[in-house]
Amino acid sequence: MQEIEGRLYDGTTARSRDARLRVYSDGSVRLRAESQERALTISDLEVSARLGNTARRIGLPGGSEFETLDNDAVDAVLEAHAQTGRNWVHRLESRLGLVLASSFLVLAAGATFVLWGVPALAREAAFAVPQELSAHIASGTLEVLDRTLDASELSAQRQAELKAHFREIAAAAPRGYDFELVFRAGGGLGANAFALPSGSVLMTDELVGLAERDEEIVAVLAHEVGHVVHRHGLRHAIQSSMLAMAILLVTGDLSSTSSFVAALPTALAESKFSREFEGEADDHAVAYLRESGISPMHFAALLQRLAEERGEAEGIVTFLSTHPSTDERIERLEEQARLR
Secondary structure: OEEEEEEEEOOOOOOEEEEEEEEOOOOEEEEEEOOEEEEEEHHHOEEOOOOOOOOEEEEOOOOOEEEEOOHHHHHHHHHHOOOHHHHHHHHHHOOHHHHHHHHHHHHHHHHHHHHHHHHHHHHHHHHHOOHHHHHHHHHHHHHHHOOOOEEOOOOHHHHHHHHHHHHHHHHOOOOOOOOEEEEEEOHHHOOOEEEOOOOEEEEEHHHHHHOOOHHHHHHHHHHHHHHHHOOHHHHHHHHOOHHHHHHHHHHOOHHHHHHHHHHHHHHHHOOOOOHHHHHHHHHHHHHHHHHOOOOOHHHHHHHHHHHHHHOOOOOHHHHHOOOOOHHHHHHHHHHHHHOO
């Protein structure tokens, strides 16, 4: 027989009484409180899991409850009657090594999901976005950009020349995009170019002026088309808004993600793509340049000029950045040029 001292609550009031729970080897139980005794069986007891040295609660038929601080006695009863499964929380928290190992596994799983799971989900989601929604997002993005950009001052003839180059690049790309080249005066943005999800590419007058040859502009345009066909803009925005996308994927309700869609234009306009994204876009540009008989060195030359204009500095900040440095990209392009 095993005996446990505690307090008995009737389940309807806050009043409690001293009580004693006796458990016999055959599974029968006697609960005595003051002069009253109640016959039960071990299967009638609903024992709470052990949490350190906090009081243990044992539920009884009818809603009453027996409470005790004698956790060791309760554990002994459970073990004697093969109910050790109820003790698993205490067993886990009592083993520091197991707790540390579990914490490490949780952190590792979380890091794995963030580093590989989120990008993978974002990629699938980005390629599932219909072209109509991509066009809507692109339109909103252009509206955001036009709040700070002025109309282009390039001549109609110069714009037509560059659009002819762009049509050739777009013709070599996969179908399904509404490719269009638009020009704006860069203002504070300076020499720059943006790829929008629909297939539109915005190029600033300053970037056109910085280029010394049309081949350099062709390289940049091919790079931006690479961003489009790999859905980098959408993937970047989705990765930054995975909670909203999770709601969309689970519920299938686009209306529940209205705030996400509304925020996409700003996210796209302010985005700086990752090393992976820039590498994929550079590779797309190099492939097009090779097919067109243009050396990747023209792309490298323009990147070098851009870096000098912006005063980019290398060092620990660049090393820690998720955005690739210009030097890294130029080195890759020079290597690609030597492989011809």
